[in-house]
Amino acid sequence: MPAEQWQAIALADLRAVHTAIIDAHPGYIDPDNPGVRAWSEQGYREAQALIPRVVNYDTMMSAVRYYVSGFQDGHLAYSDNVRSGDFHEIVNGWRVDEQHGKAVVTAVMPGWSDPLPPVGATLQDCDGRTPEAIVAEDQVPYFDRRNSRSLRNGMFPEIGSLRLSGQELKQCTFIRPDGKTIALKVVYRSVRTMDVWKSLRSVGAHSPARRNRYDVVDNVLWIRAANFMPGPDEAKELDVMLKEIAALRDVRSIVFDTRGNAGGESVIGQRIFAAATGGLVFNTTGLDRLPVVFAQWRVSDISISGVAHYVDEMSKRHGPNHARTQETKKLLDKLRDGRHVGNTWVDTAGMPRLTRAEVASRGGWLRRFAGKVAVITDSDCASACLDFVDLIRLVPGSLHLGRTTASDTVYLERAAVPLPSGNVLFMPMKVWRNRVRGDGEALVPHVELNIDFNNDRAVRAAVLDVLR
Structure with missing residues (x-):
């Protein structure tokens, strides 16, 4: 294909991405983050200037990704799904x-x-x-x-x-x-x-384990929390695993191993944590005086389409009558109603803003476990994986081991936006307000592990050594 045609494709995708950002990105109308709107225009101009340097598919992607990457947001991404082996x-x-x-x-x-x-x-x-x-x-x-x-x-x-x-x-x-x-x-x-x-x-290609599983050796419960995007069969396996974990006794330490987990559905992490520990309990007196963490969804055709897709996925994964499916349907209805009356945002129910120190001051404890708790992260942990680590780090005395995580902006939950090339723009739909973890903040472990993270034996030995 001549360079001129690749340039035309790049320009068409770039224009479509720019329009989608204006129409649907929460940050574009977020008064707390004017940098999103600023880059949406400055970056667009800079990316347009790259079009004459496009000569093939890869350089076409570079021009568009230059714009998208400038937002420094892992939930905003330009796909590579129309690449052909014959390109x-x-x-x-x-x-x-x-x-x-x-x-x-x-x-x-x-x-x-x-x-x-x-x-x-x-x-x-x-x-x-x-x-x-x-x-x-x-x-x-x-x-x-x-x-x-x-x-x-x-x-x-x-x-x-x-x-x-x-x-x-x-x-x-x-x-x-x-x-x-x-x-x-x-x-x-x-x-x-x-x-x-x-x-x-293909040289050195390594696909980390993405299967949730557990074992108990010497009274240490080791949970591989690697897959927060289970398909229908994997969701059933997870249900069985959680029942088995909840029935365990005589466990002295729990290790949550998130290696290979780059995110997905946050409720999966919450369920794994609850099954293993019984959940975090603390004195709730005066809780209503704390700031509230809540999410705002930007009302747009893109967010409505994205949440409608979520409903379909939840129905396949959990069934149409499951609480998660019904909850997502209610959000979809709110977005549709919001568009009908011209609202900009739809708010979802919030929760008190809790820090580790706040939980400790309230005498926090685990309902069904009194031993040591640790979580392992690699540098790819993002999105729902970070939410999971946030939860575990709230436990007084818990240990975070491994490597510094990836980071998230406060913009999450992605919708897929088709582009003229056939590639897709993944667009965040909501913004967190008052989240404890800051915008773009990575989580630094209490103890860094400088070992081969693909070597399960080395990781286990290093973690157990720290716990001892």
């Missing part, structure tokens, strides 16, 4: 991954006619820039601008791909495994996505 990417023939603070060559394209660095070599610089600088300047603006070590480390492989025309690297310096320094000219070629995936993308 072509512009790549330089090698891939690097971040390994212990270095950019190490982990794969090269076979049959490349120009010299390539050997696997195992370390990338030192390209055109005088370090790998970290290249990621920050050439990759981050077109993927995800949130300040997350995990996100940035995950972008190192993208150094080998062209985000926009004009960003081509010219010469890179490597240190070979034998210690010799080599300087190589960087040559780009257009290669089928399918071939890039086979040779470069």
Whole structure:
């Protein structure tokens, strides 16, 4: 496809995203966060200026993602679902991954006619820039601008791909495994996505466990709370698991392991916590004097469509008469009524704003458990996973172990907005008011674990050592 056609697609998607932000994003009309509206216009102008540098599918996505990533919101995202294996990417023939603070060559394209660095070599610089600088300047603006070590480390492989025309690297310096320094000219070629995936993308691919499960060893209840988006069958398995957990006795420690959990439905975490502990109890005297945490949903055609989709999903997952399904139906009715009368927001019922110190001052305890409680996070924990960790951290004496989490803005619950390209914009629909965890705030563990988080034995050993 000629570059002009990709540019037209990029511009059409960009215009559609801009319109959707104005029409439906809660932040666009949020007086507490004028930065959303400011970027919606400034970023739109900057992204439009990138259109002439679009030459293929990937660069088309870069122009649109430049705009979307500028909001620094994990619930606002531009999908990649119309990519075809027969599309072509512009790549330089090698891939690097971040390994212990270095950019190490982990794969090269076979049959490349120009010299390539050997696997195992370390990338030192390209055109005088370090790998970290290249990621920050050439990759981050077109993927995800949130300040997350995990996100940035995950972008190192993208150094080998062209985000926009004009960003081509010219010469890179490597240190070979034998210690010799080599300087190589960087040559780009257009290669089928399918071939890039086979040779470069699939290297080191790891899919974390996404299954909820538990075991009890030496009176330690270990719960893998990895999947907060269960399908119908997984939801039934969860029901069985929670009944079994609630019936356990003689447990001296509980470990909630959230590795691999990037969010989903917050009520899943609440149910797991309640089954394991009986729930958090405290003196409620004067609770009505505390600020109230509540959500406001922006009334729009997009939010109505998004919540209608939620109703369908809840009905499939829990059944049409389940309390969660009925609760979501009521929200949908409120949004429709709000649109009919011209309201801007629909408020949902709130709860007292509780901090760990507040719970402790009220003598907080767990209804059915008096032992040690810990939660493990990796750096991908976001959205409903963060809500789960917030809940556990309220327990007096609980321990948060692992790595600093990802972060959320106060804008949550996503609707899917179809775009001219066939890709989708995921749009947040509500804003939290008075939430304890701040806008864009990550959760820092009480004890950081510097271990291989893909190694279950290493994680278990490290956690049990801390608990002892």
